[in-house]
Amino acid sequence: MSSVSVPPPKCLQKPLSVPHRHMFGPGPSNVPPRILEAGANPVIGHMHPEIFEIMSDIKSGVQYMFQTQNSMTLAVSGTGHTAMECAIFNTVEPGENVLTAVNGIWGERAAEMAERIGARINTIVAPPGGFFTNVEIEQALSKYRPVLFFLAHGESSTGVLHPLDGIGQLCHKYNCLFLVDSVASMGGAPLYMDQQGIDILYTGSQKVLNAPPGTAPISFSERACQKIFNRRTKPVSFFLDLSWLANYWGCDGKPSRIYHHTGPVSAFYSLRESLAVLVEEGLEKSWERHQQVAEYFHAGLESMGLKLFVKEKKARLPTVTTIVAPHGYDWKEITTYIMKTHNLEISGGLGPSVGMVLRVGLMGCNSSKANVDMDRANRQPGVMAxxxxxxxxxxxxxxxxxxxxxxxxxxxxxxxxxxxxxxxxxxxxxxxxxxxxxxxxxxxxxxxxxxxxxxxxxxxxxxxxxxxxxxxxxxxxxxxxxxxxxxxxxxxxxxxxxxxxxxxxxxxxxxxxxxxxxxxxxxxxxxxxxxxxxxxxxxxxxxxxxxxxxxxxxxxxxxxxxxxxxxxxxxxxxxxxxxxxxxxxxxxxxxxxxx
Ligand SMILES: Nc1ncnc2c1ncn2[C@@H]1O[C@H](COP(=O)(O)OP(=O)(O)O)[C@@H](O)[C@H]1O
Ligand SMILES: Cc1cn([C@H]2C[C@H](O)[C@@H](COP(=O)(O)OP(=O)(O)O)O2)c(=O)[nH]c1=O
The missing domain is CATH 3.40.50.300 (P-loop containing nucleotide triphosphate hydrolases)
Structure with missing residues (x-):
């Protein structure tokens, strides 16, 4: 009689099968072969000197991508959500005031995370597709006196690119740290961390960077570090404690690194390669390309009689386009149909935009006029329906x-x-x-x-x-x-x-x-x-x-x-x-x- 009562699963006796897909949703986007191959390099120890060198390269790449001199720059092991929690859990102590700008799902999520660690939550709310003026932000800062203000630069649920100029300065006037989520926008729209007075900035690997999901670049200003390293209480998460992460990433100036967690080395290889691709193209060229392709795409959509969800042109996120869900159609039918007939992912709304929009992401290597044209060509008589x-x-x-x-x-x-x-x-x-x-x-x-x-x-x-x-x-x-x-x-x-x-x-x-x-x-x-x-x-x-x-x-x-x-x-x-x-x-x- 066998000693195991659970038999080997039949499904695992079949080979792994993953289809090729056009990933034109809000992420993950397609990973080009070069980056996939980088991830297939041999796995070596996460504390081997070669890995530390790769991590150091990543840090330089992220500093370039974020336009920052911050030495506290690294990539957390996890997705954008991990970085979001890392930012909030380290900077905020229980009972402190946090202000989040809610014009889509990300402000809601930030508020939820801060609430879970016992912060006092204050929000300013704009309808989906809208954004905030600096006057509105200043009024809220002066009213709530928060220690942290959260804003999504690229609100991927609604397709809004939030203006950033002047907000960092306002936050500092009220002794508040400025936290920006750039998961959906980073590399696809201009952002200057230091010049714009951003104290904590993070993104994800699976959007413009075209790396697999699983690493999230993040950076902390001197001002943010001051607050974090002078806390009265320890951050609630050991895994995300910045003093540990800073040591693992060699950001604390200490001569030796102590084991904290096992870094996802294969994901580091891919992330390094994706940053190398960005460096090769140049940040400004990448911004320009995303903007031009987005405008080309938007004009095409309008000529098809479709309406863009974000009314103001300058507030349209170049990486994720939101299209008003056509009246009388079920958005799920549309996305399912496009997946079935074209093997192409686009998605519906998220959080407050559910049922209101269809979302199309053209990020990193996917952001090309050829892809916009392919999208249209797919609708030619070849596929009659x-x-x-x-x-x-x-x-x-x-x-x-x-x-x-x-x-x-x-x-x-x-x-x-x-x-x-x-x-x-x-x-x-x-x-x-x-x-x-x-x-x-x-x-x-x-x-x-x-x-x-x-x-x-x-x-x-x-x-x-x-x-x-x-x-x-x-x-x-x-x-x-x-x-x-x-x-x-x-x-x-x-x-x-x-x-x-x-x-x-x-x-x-x-x-x-x-x-x-x-x-x-x-x-x-x-x-x-x-x-x-x-x-x-x-x-x-x-x-x-x-x-x-x-x-x-x-x-x-x-x-x-x-x-x-x-x-x-x-x-x-x-x-x-x-x-x-x-x-x-x-x-x-x-x-x-x-x-
Ligand atoms: N806008 C209009 N103004 C005045 N008379 C009209 C108008 N439209 C149609 N008619 C006339 O009204 C009658 C009914 O039109 P018809 O098109 O057969 O309507 P239905 O098919 O809806 O019953 C016809 O004699 C037509 O010429
Ligand atoms: C289509 C349809 C029409 N009708 C009615 C409407 C009309 O009074 C009638 C025939 O319509 P129709 O031949 O179109 O004549 P009209 O010129 O009046 O439009 O049948 C139904 O009762 N059930 C139905 O499903």
Whole structure:
């Protein structure tokens, strides 16, 4: 009998398999072969002289990257969070006041860390996408008199690059240390630690530096060291205690180094190589490249009809772009689709920006015009679904002008060279459509649930064709859709909206639904009702109310059009919305209705 009761796991008997991916999210970014290979060097002792030399090279590289003469410059073993805790745990003692600027997730995290060590937390808060003026910062400094002020230079959750000039001086005026998080911005946007009076600055290895995650450069000013080394209490963390780290990194001037923890030597190799790459390019060239690529990318996004989340150009982070999540789409569907079809990571929002944005990171070697172009080329006909046509629906009560406007829109889009076709529901030409037509013409009677399901079946039978056309890049302009289905049946006694929606759940989701709004009085001026079923003003009024209920659903991109205007004015409005929807839809997956 075997002495082990847990058998060897089958999964570990298979070889390791990691796919290649375009890492265009907010990090980690792609690690180029040169840096990967550096990490594959032999592992030697973390206290061997060769490793100390590598650590010393890293220190010089970080001083250059941070633009600082601080001798207390090193890289902590861990990610940006480790550096964040290292900064806060060393500088703050229980009961002291800390001020954090919250305009995204990082200010929230800093406050949480400081709170955990018993500090008194004060915050200044700006909405996601916003930032703070020096006047606001000074007011808070003078009010709370904190020992430490935290600010994120690159707020990767919202895409904001915070201005830094003058803030260090303000902090020092109020005897406060200035802590800056530059995890997402370092190397991609100008920052001068010493000149800007930053007391503690940290970043991560996995962003612009293009090294694997696991090391976090950090530097402390003389002023910060004064406070840290004159504490009354020991820092709460042994692992992050700066006096130990300073010795391990040879920053304390002592002749010998004492074992503290085992440094991740392979990660040091990669970090050294990534700093060498930055030194080769030059810091200013790297800043310039990130800025130029970001502007090129932003212009491309705007030309596709997408909106940038950060309004002020100068406050846009060049490394991580935030795009307003297109109305009516589920951001998760978009990121999943892009991953599935292009093997490319982009991400949704984080913390306060969840649901509001999509985030695209172009950092370090990933920041190139070629990558922006590749991103666009991926959306070329080769991957048809990506350059798909838009599904545009016109809804409204009878005589609102749906048929008139569908025809005009199709004509206008055709004239501008766009592939487009018109459809209408019910489609009376199919077998099911013929049953519906006979019912509408009062030539036959059908039970109400049955006819509702027939209307839905009439849409489903055309779904394969619709999908094919959309995928081939043809825009479909549709006269009535599932919304009419729900509004008309639920206007009958004994039907609720929810039941009526069920058969249509999962239909192709329109990229745009325009509701032609027209009062019953105005509709009456456009002629008598015909002979068909439903063509009475009482019934149409109830239908209108049901449409209004449906329009409250934010998962559908509704636009209300004033259909009382002249035909040409209505056409102009409809064309504008449609062109915008076509532009956006070609880069997005087709959604599923009410799912
Ligand atoms: N903006 C408008 N102003 C005035 N009359 C209109 C307008 N749009 C359409 N009409 C007229 O109203 C009637 C109903 O239009 P139609 O497009 O068939 O509406 P629906 O398809 O919504 O029932 C037609 O006689 C049409 O010429
Ligand atoms: C699409 C659809 C339409 N209808 C109704 C709306 C219309 O009164 C009728 C037929 O519409 P339609 O043939 O488009 O005529 P109109 O010119 O009035 O728009 O069927 C439903 O009851 N359920 C549905 O699913």
């Amino acid at each position: 990506c350059k798909r046509g838009a599904l545009i629906v016109l809804e409204g009560v009878d005589k609102a002008g749906k048929t008139t406007q569908c025809n005009k829109l199709v004509q206008a889009l055709q004239q501008s060279g766009r592939p487009v076709e018109m459809m209408r529901f019910p489609d009376r030409t199919t077998t099911i459509g013929k049953l519906i037509s006979a019912y509408l013409e009062k030539k036959s009677d059908l039970e109400d649930h049955t006819v509702h399901l027939l209307f839905s079946a009439n849409r489903w039978e055309l779904v394969p064709l619709m999908k094919k056309k959309l995928e081939q890049g043809t825009t479909l302009v549709v006269d009535r859709y599932a919304f009419s289905g729900v509004a008309f049946t639920s206007a009958k006694p004994g039907f609720c909206l929810d039941w009526c929606k069920q058969p249509d759940v999962g239909l192709p989701k329109p990229d745009l639904v325009m509701f032609l709004q027209l009062s019953p009085a105005e509709a009456a001026l456009r002629g008598q009702f015909g002979e068909e079923r439903y063509e009475t003003s009482v019934f149409q009024r109830t239908v209108q109310q049901k449409f209004e209920q449906l329009m409250k659903d934010p998962s559908v991109n509704w636009q209300v059009i004033d259909a009382a205007q002249g035909v040409d004015e209505v056409h102009k409005d409809i064309t504008n919305y449609s062109l915008n929807a076509i532009n956006i839809a070609q880069n997005l997956p087709l959604g599923e209705l009410w799912k």
